[in-house]
Amino acid sequence: MRSTLSLMMVFGLAAHGIDLYVSPAGDDGNAGTRENPLKTLVCARDLIRLRKQDESARVILLNGIHKLSEPLVLDERDGGTSTAPVTYEGESLDAIISGGESIPGNAWQQGANGVWTAKVDWPKGKIPFVQLWVDGRRLTRARTPNEGKYFFYRCAVPRTPEQKRFTKSFVIRKLDMPDWMLDPGVAFVGYPHWSNKYAYIESYDAETGEVSFVGNDFAMHCVEKDGRYYLENHIKALDVPGEWYFDEAASTLHVIPQEGVDLRKSQVVYPVVRRNLIVINGSHETGKLVKNLHFKNLTFMHTDAHIESSYKHSVQGAHVQQGALLAYGLHDSSVRDCEFVHLGEHGISLLEGCQRNVIRDNHIHDLGGGGVYLSVEVPRIWNDSVGTNHNTVENNLLHDGGHIYRHACGIFLGGSASYNTLSHNEICNFSWDGVHLGWSWSGTNKTLTHHNTVSWNHIHHIGNGVLSDLAAIYTLGQQPGTVIQYNHIHHISRNNGGYGGWGIYPDAGSSYLTIDSNLVHDTEDGGLHMHCYSQPHDNVVTNNIFAYSEAYQMIRGNQLDPKEGLHVELERNIICHEKGRLYGGSWTKDGKFSTDRNLLWGHGKECSFNGNNLKMWRETGRDVNSVVADPKFVDADNRDFHLLSDSPALALGFNPFPYEQAGIQGNPKLQKLAAMIVPREKELVERPTIGAISEDFESLKVGQIPEIGSVYIEREDAGIVVSDEQAASGKKSLKFIDKPGQKHGYNPHFAYYVNWDLLGRKVIGKFKAYLTEGTILEHQWRDWTHSPFVPGPTILIGGDGTLAVGGTALAKVPHNTWFEIQVEYEKSTWSLQVIVPGEATKRFGEFKTSDDFKRLTWIGFVSAAADKDIHFYLDDISIK
Ligand SMILES: [Ca+2]
Ligand SMILES: [Ca+2]
Structure with missing residues (x-):
């Protein structure tokens, strides 16, 4: 404990307000001068609280790493006035406030397999760190597949759009699933459209491929046609330079350094402080505001992120994450000439009641x-x-x-x-x-x-x-x-x-x-x-x-x-x-x-x-x-x-x-x-492609949606499922049920996502249809590499069975019996065959597609009847 006498000495030293010096090499028993600096920011803060209200104060951080083991918390006692402000100021940007800890060079063991290991003094029960830096470079927590590549999921069952957007369960492809996927600590990192989410698998159904996740707050927009995900945080995912894994039970860090990096000579840092280094707790509710508090010429470094299962996922913009400097009720203050770097969440958050x-x-x-x-x-x-x-x-x-x-x-x-x-x-x-x-x-x-x-x-x-x-x-x-x-x-x-x-x-x-x-x-x-x-x-x-x-x-x-x-x-x-x-x-x-x-x-x-x-x-x-x-x-x-x-x-x-x-x-x-600054390279995701489609629906259960292809519905009673009511082959087909009162005329619809370069490629598509009175069926091929898409071959069958291409009626197809459509495409040209049993095959074409139709990404079957209660069936779909 500091004596009152030495406090008096401190305050007597500065002619224009108080200057207190802090150095990592200092001592909190010192007077706080440049020559005899304090050691901690907490001590400096507490001393400043004892000054007279009309005195300004500066805390000068001398160069070096000012390590924190928890955030420095400031409140209304720690601000100043417009004529007597409080400033925390670095001697230079080499005055670093860090929530990190480094691993001494001699702690490292180099393994035969390129994996280096070091013991880390990590408290038992404390949530493990999720980031690591080697010589200022952020490394990747071990993941599979490796950076830039993904696995893909889809929704488990057809749902209404609202349920589909917030579904909690997905189907993953069995071939992707590593044997360690269900081990504790493994994160399933999904990428729904405009965010990403760290989720933790609770159960997995080996028969259906369906996974479900821990926690009730889980909601992942599942509208992306190939939802991307990867699995993170397992020793078996550690396989390329730049990856690391922390074995909590053994308190051992495993790293595969970049080529040529000797970890014994490197600065390896892991964060021990989560989220915030400085928390400014003013309150607009009680009026206890923090005012005239300034930060200048300081480096803020090394915070960790909160991503375990209890973390709150932001629906948009990572709005619930927090800054290394986090303030509430802060007025007339500033952050200038500082560096914020190597952080787990944001740089600076000024929240409720922060003004001017x-x-x-x-x-x-x-x-x-x-x-x-x-x-x-x-x-x-x-x-x-x-x-x-x-x-x-x-x-x-x-x-x-x-x-x-x-x-x-x-x-x-x-x-x-x-x-x-x-x-x-x-x-x-x-x-x-x-x-x-x-x-x-x-x-x-x-x-x-x-x-x-x-x-x-x-x-x-x-x-x-x-x-x-x-x-x-x-x-x-x-x-x-x-x-x-x-x-x-x-x-x-x-x-x-x-x-x-x-x-x-x-x-x-x-x-x-x-x-x-x-x-x-x-x-x-x-x-x-x-x-x-x-x-x-x-x-x-x-x-x-x-x-x-x-x-x-x-x-x-x-x-x-x-x-x-x-x-x-x-x-x-x-x-x-x-x-x-x-x-x-x-x-x-x-x-x-x-x-x-x-x-x-x-x-x-x-x-x-x-x-x-x-x-x-x-x-x-x-x-x-x-x-x-x-x-x-x-x-x-x-x-x-x-x-x-x-x-x-x-x-x-x-x-x-x-x-x-x-x-x-x-x-x-x-x-x-x-x-x-080097612009980030644009990530080009390799998506799953389907080689050829050949579907007779015989291996699927009645009431199921097809495993290949995507079903889009608005209402649960107007959907697309496997049915045994009609069949062109075997006993089953795909039934479309359309009902009045849907917002979009194109629902329900069904599509295959292929990704075929059409240059020099001939594509033949066939399907059989069993239509009922009033059915309107649109069959279209699209190139969705453009937005909006470029249409390719397009056929429209009207409610009375009139088959048209480009607005021209070509033929009449029957109701309540199976018939076949064949489309042949090559070099921006396509033709059409209509095969009705007992009639001569009709051929139409050639039709031209736009020069922009270069890639076949989408093949769709749309029930386009508006406000009608109808159903129809498709079977024997083949596209190759
Ligand atoms: Ca890996
Ligand atoms: Ca069939």
């Missing part, structure tokens, strides 16, 4: 989660004090996130974050959103996230082939006063078996947004995706450049238009493409949107307006005063989007903006680091 704080000039990278999170969930009780408002996140470099929580974001504003400014940040190498704004899926309910400004950010290499349904800037719900302006966005991609790698993406309910003067180029699926779900309204999109998306430039998804007003006004934008098309999705004739005075350019190709040409489009009142012309960029090939002085955009009122000023400004050190 500044996060500036920080370098935040190598993250299990995301960068900066401002408010996450909608508060139960709303008042002005609970909001995370008037904060500034500026000039930060955020990159290399989502290592554990793939859905984590660069910057996230959730439940009640308003009047915040996100400006001049550079954000890249995240697997989901760059910036996420909002936490309501409704366009009619008021929200608590609004009046935020997202400007001058440079956001690039987002998605990188991992997840779906993502964007550089993403919004949800009503956001009056929110402005998205002067951002430079490029290279946005998504999972190659998924969908949705967009630039700016106002999702469900997004309303009252101003999207102005942004440059968005080289996205996979579109520069702008205006999702028209939940009556979004009053969005204005002006003066932007949307260029060179692979698919469409401008997407409008769904169509739940507002009851009054417009969904969006698009004006004075430059929209330009070489590949893909201009407008796609649901920019329909009766859609509630306006678009005019834009400069449109397809590099000489005719622009496509939702399938219309310009003349047809203008007849609907759209783009009447727009111009189709070369925008005259300085150098489009080299992505210089400045305009030449004779650009026709200028005459339309386009106002050029200096997009090169987006990103970090006035910080040469961070700018240099930003320039050195």
